Amino acid sequence: MFKNIASDVLGLSDIGAIISPKDFHKVESDDYILYEDGEKIYFLIKSKSDEYCFTNYALIHLDGASATSKKRLLKRYSYKNNPITDVTLETAGTVDLDIEIKFNIGNVPYSIDVIKQDIEGLKDLYKALVKISSIQVENQHYLQYAEKSLNLASQSLKPYTHNSSPEEQFKAINLYSFNWLKKTRQQFMKKDFSEIFDLFINK
Template sequence: MFGKVAADLLGLSDVGSVIKPENYDKVDSDDYVMHEDDERIYFLIKSKSDEYCFTNNALIHLDGTSATSKKRMLYRYSYATNKISDVMLETAGTVDLDIEIKFKIGSQPFSIDVHKKHIEEVKDLYKALIKISEMTHDNEISLRFAKESLDIASTTLGRVTSTDNNLVVQFKMLNQAAFQWKEESKKQYSVKDFGFVFEKYINN
């Protein structure tokens, strides 16, 4: 699919290139984006052997064993279940041809070499990943506080004595309130779609 003509057009080498939005349909990663669920690509880095596709919902990594092999392993890392952390950007020295963006998603470390001519675009990606990392960290703390608050409330209510003998009704009401509290907290603090972050920081 991604033949020599497309490779020449995009200027690919062993060092990654940032692909422009108008060329997203020329890369293999686009076939694995869940367009049916309104998933869209916001940033894409491609070398001869690998593709790193950042969508609003996940990082899609097409891992090639080598530039000459057609075999690929597809990995998908959802931001909702794989926290982004340890985001770093290594700029190029005087004689270097590439820059390097590093991060962890879940427990998987990434170190992506990109041609230094793309430094401005990679700076935008760096900002977006930093923001997602900070938001995820803050939301984890808020969700933990919400759970602790519910536990305290439940313990307190459990100590209240009641003259009402209908314990089944009380249990159902308390259980329903606890479930609703957890659901609302999850919706508020568990973000799955980070398109708004990419739209703010990515300047294609």
């Protein structure tokens, strides 16, 4: 117990290590993966008090108050609804014990310390997060362009008189617009980033 308290005071309990894929089933995060929906763990950092689990769908954070507490707060941030921004990697100096990766997911800032021996693995995570961030920014631009395009198209339509009533015409246009927007959002609000993690993590 006194060792755990000392670790908290020195800040050592916050330094994590990268967990090997063969040990993913041993961590607590594994209990919260949506395997039934195709979710998969790609990268996991574990410290004495926290787990940072990167899946193809989300960041799952098991937040421990301290190394002396067994309580955990489960936080889940899907990439679809929480864009990743401001990814940085801070390497270790001569006397440093750790390296650090920082990023925002949605409006939540993260700063994760990792033992400096795991620098190569953390570089791979850095590249994956940077690529995901780039795709999310590009897709957001495409989504905005698509919505503007639909608005311009709808404004340019003139009322037409055929056999159908104005009400039927309105329903037809509204249904088409809804389906078109739904399809566009599914295309550009990406849920699954498996191919990015496979490219940079599972090399």
